[in-house]
Amino acid sequence: MTFTFSKKEKLKSQKLIEHLFSQGKTVVAYPLRLVYIETTFGDDVRAKVGVSVSKRHFKHAVNRNRIKRLMREVYRLNKGDYFNNSSTQYALMILYIGKDGTDFETINSKMRLLFDKFIKETSLD
C-alpha cells in the first residue's frame, strides 16, 4: 500500500532545505549520510525526502542520475518499515558521499542500516 513515492513526499522547498542543512542532525552509514530535522508540513505525509550526489565525485550526469534513482527506489521500498508508526513529521536529505559506483544491493543494505541508526537516535530524544 505504501510503496508509492509521489511529488508530495519529495523535499522541494528551498527554504526548508536551507533550514535543514543549517539546523539538522546527521547520521552516517558509509557511503550514505542522512540529514534530518523535525518539522511540520501542511500535507498529511510523514516525511519529505530529497537525495543528492556530489558533482565532484561523479562528473557525468548519467552516473549521478543512476545513483539518485537507486536511492529513491530503495527509500520507496523500505519507508513503510520505519515511518508508518511515526507521529512526528521529518524533513530528510540523503547524501551519497562515496566516490565509486554502486549497485542496488549495497544501497539497500546500507540504507536499512542508516534508518536503524536514525530510529535509535530519534527515540532517545
Next chain:
RNA sequence: CAAGUAAUUCGCCUUAUCGCUCAAGUUUAAUAUUUGGGAGGAAAGUCCGAACACCAUAGUGCAACAUAGUGGUUAAUGGCCACCAGUCGUGAGGCUAGGAAAAGUGCAACAGAAAGUAUGUACAGGUAAUGCUGUAGUGAAACCAGGCAAACUCUAUGUGGUGCAAUGUCAUGUAUACCAACGUUUGAGGGCUGCACGCUCGAUUGUUGGAGGGUAGACAGCUAAAAUGUGCUGGUAACAGUACAUUCAGAUAAAUGAUAAGGGCUUUUUCUUUUUAGAAUUCUUUUCUAAAAAGAAAAGUACAGAAUUCGGCUUAUAGAUUUACUUGCUUA
C-alpha cells in the same frame, strides 16, 4: 578472396511485479481511477551562426576581435557544395595555417668565417696601401638579391551588449517611501513589570486602511516548427520548389526507473561431437596435427541523460549494417 578509401543506416529485445511524470476523461474533503504520451546520435563540449527577449544606440575615426583562392548555397555562419592551385598517397581519395615580403620592424635549425653593424682561409688578379676584385668551399638562399606573415605588421571585409536564472503577470509574510482617517504636548505610544503606582524615553510619532515595491511561491515564456518522412521536378552538388502523410518529452533538489526471469548479438578461452585433409601405425582400427560446422560453459553488450528553440562544428562510442570505388591475387 585479401587489404584499403569514401559514405549510409542502426546501436539490444520480450514478459511479470513494484513505481515516476505529463495530457485528457470520470470522481472526491484530501483523492482515486481509466486511456494515451514520455531521451540521443551525439541529448555532451558550449566552439560558431540565427530566432526570440530586454538594455544601449546622431555621425565618423581609433582600438580590440574574427575572417582571408574563385564562384555558389542558406534565415545566417568562420558551416556546407563545386571548381582552381599546392601538397601527400601506386590508386580510390586525404589535407591546406591558399591576400600582401618593392611600407617598415623582426626571425632563420643544420652546415658555414659570416644569414647583414659581416667579409675568415686558400688560389688568382690588382693597388702606393687596404676584402679592392674574382674563383673555390657551406647552404634552399651569400648583397642593387631571396625565404618566413602557424612573427609583429599592412590590406580588404565584418562585428553594440546581456542571455529563458532573458522577459512579463499574480502575489503570502516581513520591513516601509508616500496618501487618507482616527488618536495625540491637557502626554498617543515604547522600555522596566504578572498588574497598578512609579521611573524613564518620547513627536524624526501610534493604530487602521489604501498604495508602492516584489522576497518565498505560482503562472506565462514552453514546445506545430527555417518540423519530420516519402515521392516528383530543377541543379554537377550544397540546396531549392512542390504533392501527400504524420504530430513526436516538457521535468524544475529536476520524471522517463528498479527487481526478477528468458532471449538476441559479439569475442576469446576451455570442453564435447561431426566432417574433410595430411602424417604415423599392428593397415578393420587406433593416435596426432590443421581447417570448418554444431553444441555447452565463462566473459562482454559501448559512449552517454533533454532543461527556450533551431542550423552547423568538435569530441566520445562495444558492436552490427549496406552501397560505391581502388589496389593486389585467382578463375573464365
